[in-house]
Amino acid sequence: MSRPPRARESVLDAFEEILIAGGERAATMDATARAAGVSKGGLLYHFASKEALEAGLIDRLGRLIDADVHEISNAADGAVAHYIRTSVMAGDPLDRAMLAVSRLAQGGSAAASAALHDARERWAGAVRPHMPDEASLNVVLLVSDGLYFNNMLGGAGPHPVLQDADMDALVALLEGLGRG
Amino acid sequence: MSRPPRARESVLDAFEEILIAGGERAATMDATARAAGVSKGGLLYHFASKEALEAGLIDRLGRLIDADVHEISNAADGAVAHYIRTSVMAGDPLDRAMLAVSRLAQGGSAAASAALHDARERWAGAVRPHMPDEASLNVVLLVSDGLYFNNMLGGAGPHPVLQDADMDALVALLEGLGRG
DNA sequence: GTCTATAAAAAGATAGAC
DNA sequence: GTCTATCTTTTTATAGAC
Numbered sequence: 420m421s422r423p424p425r426a427r428e429s430v431l432d433a434f435e436e437i438l439i440a441g442g443e444r445a446a447t448m449d450a451t452a453r454a455a456g457v458s459k460g461g462l463l464y465h466f467a468s469k470e471a472l473e474a475g476l477i478d479r480l481g482r483l484i485d486a487d488v489h490e491i492s493n494a495a496d497g498a499v500a501h502y503i504r505t506s507v508m509a510g511d512p513l514d515r516a517m518l519a520v521s522r523l524a525q526g527g528s529a530a531a532s533a534a535l536h537d538a539r540e541r542w543a544g545a546v547r548p549h550m551p552d553e554a555s556l557n558v559v560l561l562v563s564d565g566l567y568f569n570n571m572l573g574g575a576g577p578h579p580v581l582q583d584a585d586m587d588a589l590v591a592l593l594e595g596l597g598r599g
Numbered sequence: 600m601s602r603p604p605r606a607r608e609s610v611l612d613a614f615e616e617i618l619i620a621g622g623e624r625a626a627t628m629d630a631t632a633r634a635a636g637v638s639k640g641g642l643l644y645h646f647a648s649k650e651a652l653e654a655g656l657i658d659r660l661g662r663l664i665d666a667d668v669h670e671i672s673n674a675a676d677g678a679v680a681h682y683i684r685t686s687v688m689a690g691d692p693l694d695r696a697m698l699a700v701s702r703l704a705q706g707g708s709a710a711a712s713a714a715l716h717d718a719r720e721r722w723a724g725a726v727r728p729h730m731p732d733e734a735s736l737n738v739v740l741l742v743s744d745g746l747y748f749n750n751m752l753g754g755a756g757p758h759p760v761l762q763d764a765d766m767d768a769l770v771a772l773l774e775g776l777g778r779g
Numbered sequence: 780g781t782c783t784a785t786a787a788a789a790a791g792a793t794a795g796a797c
Numbered sequence: 798g799t800c801t802a803t804c805t806t807t808t809t810a811t812a813g814a815c
Contacts, residue, residue: 426780442706444623447808459810461781469809524752525705526622532753554768557761561745561769562738568748569741572704573712581737588734589741596772606798628791639792641799649791782815790807797800 427465430455431475438476438519443526448472473523477534480516484538487513491545498549499559499597500590502542506566507581514570521571539564551599559593607645610635611655618656618699623706628652653703657714660696664718667693671725678729679739679777680770682722686746687761694750701751719744731779739773 433454437446448469452462466472487505494501508514517538523531543560550556569580581589613634617626628649632642646652667685674681688694697718703711723740730736749760761769 424780440707442623444706448810449808457780458782460783463810464780467810521752522705525702526624527620527753535752552768553765554772557765557769558738558742558772561742561749561760564745564748565741565743568744568751571748572701572715573707580741585733585737588732589737592734592738592776604798627789629789637798638800640794640801643792644798647792780815782813784812784814786809786811788808788810791805793804794802795800796802797798 424465426455426457426461427475430457430462430465430472431479434472434476435515435519438522439515443522446522473528474530476516476523477520477530480513480520480534480538483513483516484541488541488545491542497594498546499594502546503559503563503566503590503593504586506563507579507586508570517567518571521567550597555596558596562589562593604645606635606637606641607655610637610642610645610652611659614652614656615659615695615699618702619695623702626702653708654710656696656703657700657710660693660700660714660718663693663696664721668721668725671722677774678726679774682726683739683743683746683770683773684766686743687759687766688750697747698751701747730777735776738776742769742773 430451434446434451437450437454448462449459451472452459455462462472466475491498491502496504505513508518517535520531520534524535539560542563543556546559547556550559566580610631614626614631617630617634628642629639631652632639635642642652646655671678671682676684685693688698697715700711700714704715719740722743723736726739727736730739746760
């Protein structure tokens, strides 16, 4: 249980934010250092290379997924509802890490792709016990992926993909699938 | 009906390919020119800036979407089945353009994001007449988005998201939704 | 741990020859 | 239409002071 240095976490936060807002191209060491309020040299003390910086972010995602999978399995409102409703961005640490690591995956990072694949398998494991068959499970997983996809493409659209009422109807429909 | 110069199309093909394989960062003017077999100066004759190159690719996507929306509406195997089955990458020109423009959208290109939002709305328009309500329509759209999302994250996984049999079961389930 | 200074390579773009 | 040469800025990374 090593508590990571404050500056290190600030750098990771800044890197994450720039990846989300501007993509891999915008997320340079320089821009990250500036946003984190440290010098380039300061950043390089904590992360000796760009690759190390990316690895740090991927590690952070892994820790957040651990907590989330546990939460889904114990959700009071039901695993499916909880899983689907939290697939639309609320801006919490997991959402942000997912988005940022997705950007890295798009940039060709094999480690980032592997981390996302791994996350998806662990979510599948948490939801599977609540579904009658694999086809229904696939619908739930793919709808969640679809929500992430829309979040990922950014708020460029005039309105969110789903209104609150649409989300309620969607969850009801998917839970119907869950009851066989 | 202007037929675009061969070299221009080669440049667009190369840019698309590099975006898909390596992301926005890898898709430099230099790399694109090299892959297209022209010099940087040659590329810049056809596309005067990086922005113009991206706009060229977005235009290409728009033309392919036109054709696809028409095809979905007239699909012999049913709109839903056709839409869902073609959401998983076959490597055809539309798949490639979608993937490449998604990379640009991730990089913060507002034009790319707008083009993808527009495509989604047009697909919704083509599928809506075949669904009993908006909740069912949303499931179909989101499953399609989810399939694209998984394609987008690349073949890093040990196996595709869906086996053939899983796809058949998925389509059957979604068509059940379509029948109310 | 954090900084400045600097190197080495790569980026987008211009100019002008052919 | 396509090329080479060149300019400017940005990017990653190193070296070494504090």
